[in-house]
Amino acid sequence: MxxxxxxxxxxxxxxxxxxxxxxxxxxxxxxxxxxxxxxxxxxxxxxxxxxxxxxxxxxxxxxxxxxxxxxxxxxxxxxxxxxxxxxxxxxxxxxxxxxxxxxxxxxxxxxxxxxxxxxxxxxxxxxxxxxxxxxxxxxxxxxxxxxxxxxxxxxxxxxxxxxxxxxxxSNCCRTLATILADAHPGRSIEVRVPPFAAVQCGLGDPGPTHTRGTPPNVIETDPLTFVRLATGRQAWAEARAAGLVSASGLRADLSGALPLLS
CATH class of the missing domain: 1.20.120.450 (dinb family like domain)
Structure with a gap:
């Protein structure tokens, strides 16, 4: 059932x-x-x-x-x-x-x-x-x-x-991911918050965009870290240094977009 x-x-x-x-x-x-x-x-x-x-x-x-x-x-x-x-x-x-x-x-x-x-x-x-x-x-x-x-x-x-x-x-992560994508439209960065959310956004120089296959810039983190980053509870550099965020690609950096709200 x-x-x-x-x-x-x-x-x-x-x-x-x-x-x-x-x-x-x-x-x-x-x-x-x-x-x-x-x-x-x-x-x-x-x-x-x-x-x-x-x-x-x-x-x-x-x-x-x-x-x-x-x-x-x-x-x-x-x-x-x-x-x-x-x-x-x-x-x-x-x-x-x-x-x-x-x-x-x-x-x-x-x-x-x-x-x-x-x-x-x-x-x-x-x-x-x-x-x-x-x-x-x-x-x-x-x-x-x-x-x-x-x-x-x-x-x-x-x-x-x-x-x-x-x-x-789950609803919290999806809401914050939606705010990120809507506030910074584009397809140069893919942000993944498994298992709850995945969005594409653009920051600064748009660079290459993701159409299919592996995106050029990928950021992945766990739900609680994403919530803390998005609301200013944790700094981007601190999370990266602690190994809480995986970022690949030259433009895989969200520091310019954070916090989304506080």
Whole structure:
């Protein structure tokens, strides 16, 4: 009997629940520890996840008929609004304890799951950074959950790392690969993230393009390294030096395109 495919919405909720369960096990002292993100404690990062999940639910009530902004352009606007996002995160976190924030996160996940299972859903949402296709917005929320799950795991290395569920990690890698290809169109470089994604893109001097057979420039890395590179958690040179990236060809270099978002 064939296994039913997990939908993007189900993958998002599944990963959110895994993160919440991990956070629920933390002590008061652990919530007060600094995270790997500058000036954010674990408690602040928990508040940000609450903002991400509950914000998505609220935006589902803001449909628009405007033409959606292409995802690769839309995500660039986050850098423009970084101060506002930081302020909103701190407002949502307030002086609440970790336990209170985790309880609110649980309620937010439940509310989002219920709303995503209800019909009809809008095709385009009016977001603070412009109109976005629902599918694109959902995809970027999955990226947020996967990336911040890894941030939390790296922040408390003495604890077992948060499990990155295969459907969410797969969707995250495909989303980031799509952003890379759309932001840097071309066929001079093939980027492979087995077993989840493979795209072609172009950077700088286009050089030879790939039409068939072996591409002239090939980059390959594992899913977690790709996620960290694409979101500025790891530098290209550092990943190359550590042997985490295989690159063949004179133009097999993504340093000029990274990070895709942060």
């Amino acid at each position: 064939a296994t039913r495919r997990v939908t993007p919405a189900e993958a998002l909720i599944e990963q959110a629940q895994v993160v919440r369960e991990w956070l629920a096990e933390l002590s008061v002292e652990e919530f007060d520890r600094p995270s790997v993100l500058p000036d954010w404690e674990i408690r602040t990062l928990t508040g940000h996840l609450l903002l991400v999940v509950d914000g998505f639910r609220r935006l589902l009530e803001t449909p628009t008929r405007e033409r959606p902004v292409p995802m690769h352009e839309w995500v660039r606007r986050y850098r423009r609004d970084v101060d506002q996002i930081n302020a909103s995160t701190r407002d949502r976190t307030g002086d609440h304890s970790g336990d209170v924030l985790v309880g609110r996160l649980a309620s937010a996940i439940g509310g989002l799951a219920e709303r995503l299972s209800a019909a009809p859903l809008p095709k385009t949402l009016q977001t603070p950074r412009g109109p976005a296709a629902l599918s694109d917005f959902l995809a970027t929320r999955t990226v947020e959950l996967v990336v911040h799950a890894d941030d939390l795991s790296r922040s408390l290395p003495q604890r077992t790392a948060i499990e990155l569920k295969r459907p969410a990690l």
